[in-house]
Amino acid sequence: MKIAIVEDDINMRKSLEIAMSDYKEFEIQTFKNAKDALKGIDESFNLIITDINMPGMDGIEFIKTLGGKFEVIIMTGNATLQRAIESIHLGVKDFLLKPFDVDTLIGAIKREDKIQKVQKSIPQKSSKNPTNGFLGTSKALESALKIADKAAKTDASILLLGESGVGKEVFASYIHENSPRAKKPFIAINMAAIPDNLIESELFGFEKGAFTDASEAKAGQFELANGGTLFLDEIGEMPYSVQAKILRALQEKEIRRLGSSKEIKIDIRVISATNANLGQKIKNGEFRDDLYFRLNTIPINIAPLRERKDEILQIAQKILEQNCIKYGFDLKSFSNESQKQLLDYHWPGNIRELMSVVERAVILSENEEITPQELFLEYRGLAKRRDITEMEKELIQEVLLSSQGNLEKASKTLGMSKASLEKKIKNHEL
Ligand SMILES: Nc1ncnc2c1ncn2[C@@H]1O[C@H](COP(=O)(O)OP(=O)(O)OP(=O)(O)O)[C@@H](O)[C@H]1O
Ligand SMILES: [Mg+2]
Structure with missing residues (x-):
């Protein structure tokens, strides 16, 4: 296994190098900052282990730039634990809380090694939740669903609010599926994933010759969604300059491709989502309040998983079953103590985190019953609220x-x- 370690602290870096040199099965390369690592890392690496707090590009920015192509373990101090956990959204599945001893690190690497081997051994299907729906139920979920059900029947704009991983995208497609537009397209665009200078052409399309690379005309997402639903994800990341254009398109119900003078009529229902504090962004002059009011006809707040405790074991059980089938294991179960840990943990990464914790536990567990040690939740500061x-x-x-x-x-x-x-x-x- 070839591993890159990115750590700015020279003492830490050197001691990791020395400690790891005892393990011949791990080929280690260390980097003192993210920039160097980006230059030095190629496909031959199987795992990246990175610090968060580093001068220049920090660990989170670094992981974003890697674009999900590598498995990543984060080394984090308590102070940056929250940020580390937010990176679950970027595909990070394991964390090491500093200070840790070498055995802990070796343990994490071996876990990762085993998981990669098991995952490689099964046919590569997308690991997305195959039911693509709600796997559990709770009071808080029911009350959000009730609003969603009513809103689905109308064309009103819906704004989905909630922490990362609570299921905003699941709600968006549920609303579309239950709306009169269900047979028409559902188009999702993630504002955070598109570089700022490409957002306009992505949304509105362009004519041939509109800019240097436009060798052919292309319809934008607004046009593609015509008749159906457009899901604008992470709207908090929308560049200010684009906001006025989106507002105009929604108000006039027409768009113009870049490089064209022709207006095209569009009929879409808009659902948007954010985990940012838009009120604050409006105050800071980063988000237009007129667009906010246009998008926010019906707000739906989706509670974090820790406030939907009834769902935790229901979802965990379904994910457990799905993964036992996926990896060809006999059906496993959670020990009582594991169930208690699942319920006690505060799930900052919400359902996305729960799904990855359960999948990893299924792969790593040695026996039929999954133990708390195999959930590895204690490294994440189990249920600990810090001062x-x-x-x-x-x-x-x-x-x-x-x-x-x-x-x-x-x-x-x-x-x-x-x-x-x-x-x-x-x-x-x-
Ligand atoms: N109620 C649920 N039951 C089962 N799986 C769910 C549920 N809610 C969400 N999921 C799953 O959890 C993962 C995260 O959900 P989703 O992408 O909808 O979250 P999100 O709120 O859009 O997160 P982000 O803000 O990070 O984009 C997905 O894999 C989704 O299928
Ligand atoms: Mg989302």
């Missing part, structure tokens, strides 16, 4: 370390003035 002051102290400590005590640099990274950083250093007795 804010303590977290701040750790964050400052980490940033000071990575900026080698340079207060100017550290205060910039932390987004606070040098004076208030100095005060905090004194208060925390750092």
Whole structure:
């Protein structure tokens, strides 16, 4: 197994190199920052292990740039644990909480090795939830579904709000399937996934010769969705300049391809989704309030999984069954203690996280009954709510370390003035 370790702290890097040299089955290459790693990593690598807090490009940005092509393990301090967990959305499935000993790291690498081998051994079908629907039920889900059911019958714009992984996309397609437009197209566009300069041509299409690379005319997503539903995902990431154009298209119910003067009539229902705080973005002048009102005719709040506890074991059980079939195992079960852990954990990555934890446990478990150790939830700070002051102290400590005590640099990274950083250093007795 070929592994890249990206870590800016030289002591940490060197000690990992030394410790790992005992394991001949792992070929290790270390990088001191993300930029170097991006240059040095090619398809021959099987696993990337990265720090989060690094000068220049940070770990999360780095993982985004890798574009899901590699399995990633994150090494994180408590202070950045929350950010590490948000990266579940980017496909990260394992975390190591610092400080950890080498055995913990080796354990994580071996887990990953086993999972990759098992996954390679089965025919590559998409690991998406095959039912593509709701696998459990709870009061909070029912009340959101009730609004969705009513709204589905109308053409009103719907704004889906909720944390990452709660099922916004599942709701969007459920609404489409239950609407009069069900037989027409459902087109989803993720605003965060398209580079800013391509969003317009992606949405509205273009005529031949509209720009240098436009060798042929192409319809945009608005046109493709005609008669059906357009799902605008992560609208908080929409560039400000594009917002006015989208608003216009929705109000006038017509669009114009780039490089064309012809208006094209469109008939679409819009569902949008975000996990960003749009109110704050409007205050900051990053999101147009007129567009917000246009998109937000019916808001639907989707509760996080920790507030839908009734669903946890129901979904876990279904995912367990699906994965036992997928990997050809006899049906496994969760021990009582594992069930308790599944219920106690706070699931910051919501259903997406639950699904990946269960799939990994199915692969890793040695026996018929899945033990708490095989869920590996304790590395994620099981149900632990951390004290804010303590977290701040750790964050400052980490940033000071990575900026080698340079207060100017550290205060910039932390987004606070040098004076208030100095005060905090004194208060925390750092
Ligand atoms: N109620 C549910 N039952 C079963 N699976 C679900 C449920 N809700 C979501 N999922 C699954 O969880 C994963 C995440 O759901 P989805 O992509 O809809 O979340 P999201 O809110 O759009 O997240 P993000 O903000 O990160 O895009 C998907 O694989 C989806 O199929
Ligand atoms: Mg989504």
